[in-house]
Amino acid sequence: MNGRYVGYLAGDDPLHGFLSRIIRDLMEVREAHPAFRVFRLSGSNVVYAYQEKFSGTRIICKFYGPRFTDLDKAAWMARQEYEGLETLRRYNLIGSPHHVIRPLGFSRDINGVLAVEYYAGEEFSQAIARATQHRDDRHLYRRLTALASFLAAQHDRTANGTAVDFGTDCAYLDTVTGRLRRARRIGSDDADELARLRDRWRERPLMWQDQQVWLHGDATPANFLFGDGMDVAAIDLERMKRGDRMFDVGRVAGELQHAFMRDSGDRHRADPFIGHFLREYSRHFPDRQGMFESVTARAPYYMALNLLRIARNDYIDRDYGGRLTSQAKRLLRAA
DSSP states (O other), rough: OEEEEEEOOTTTTTTHHHHHHHHHHTSSSOSSSSEEEEEESSSSSEEEEETTTTTOEEEEEOOOGGGGHHHHHHHHHHHHHHHHHHHHHHHTOOOSSOOOOOOOEETTTTTEEEEEOOOOOOOOOHHHHHHTTTTOHHHHHHHHHHHHHHHHHHHHHHHSSOOOOHHHHHHHHHHHHHHHHHHTOOOOHHHHHHHHHOOOOOOOOOGSSSSEEEOSSSSOOOGGOOOOOOEEEEEEOTTTTOTHHHHHHHHHHHHHHHHHHHHHHHOGHHHHHHHHHHHHHHSSSSSSSHHHHHHHHHOOOOOOOOHHHHHHHTOOHHHHHHHHHHHHHEEEEEH
């Protein structure tokens, strides 16, 4: 079990009853007096793992309450993610090789908690680090092949025939740019240039011609787990939405570039992996060459969007944030 062990869950804690009902009613664990070990996990939310002592059954709990002063808002967010997980699972994204984790329950009154199944696997971030820090390129290529297959299946099965609204993704770039300005990560000249580059992309017909799919919405290295072979599981779907497949595909590509820039200082080292990922994604569609040309042409915008999103974070130092912004501009000038 990953995470820091912090003790046992008290028997009179409301969460104890909540978890006991889940393991009894949904997981068919018949323990008269269950006891739960508690492990603190890392993440943007308060996330814990609970392991029932006697059966070994494990559950992940994500608490929305600490993010909001309003418990109703926290409960709404927990319900949204619960329903998002259920929605994607209805597209037969269950089991091997493509799996969306199973939601097990949520509760407003227990700090806006969402309970989901535990999935044992390697984080995408770990696979990336094996390449950026230890030159284990072959391992990352294998993982990218599996992830491309997962995302292609998700997008293909959930396409609805409605045209994408690229204006939404232009507005998101404006939002990110505004946050960078307020944080004094970029100046007015930078913001003006980004707006001009955005408009050049807005004028490209190709950016409006795909159809909407269900997106993961936060396709970052922490949110995919790899099992055996081609097995991939998606977790953390709180930002799931309808939109352009490139929002997911481009985010993965952007995360790869960021990882190599950060760990090796060489943005070009990411290029073979990005190309491999885009080719592997495209080959799952009838017109694989047409799909490859489409995703390759659109990827720079979404990669840039992701680099700018990363640059706004407080944990990014200003020098590296400047490098991310410069690379984002370089990508956007490809229009």
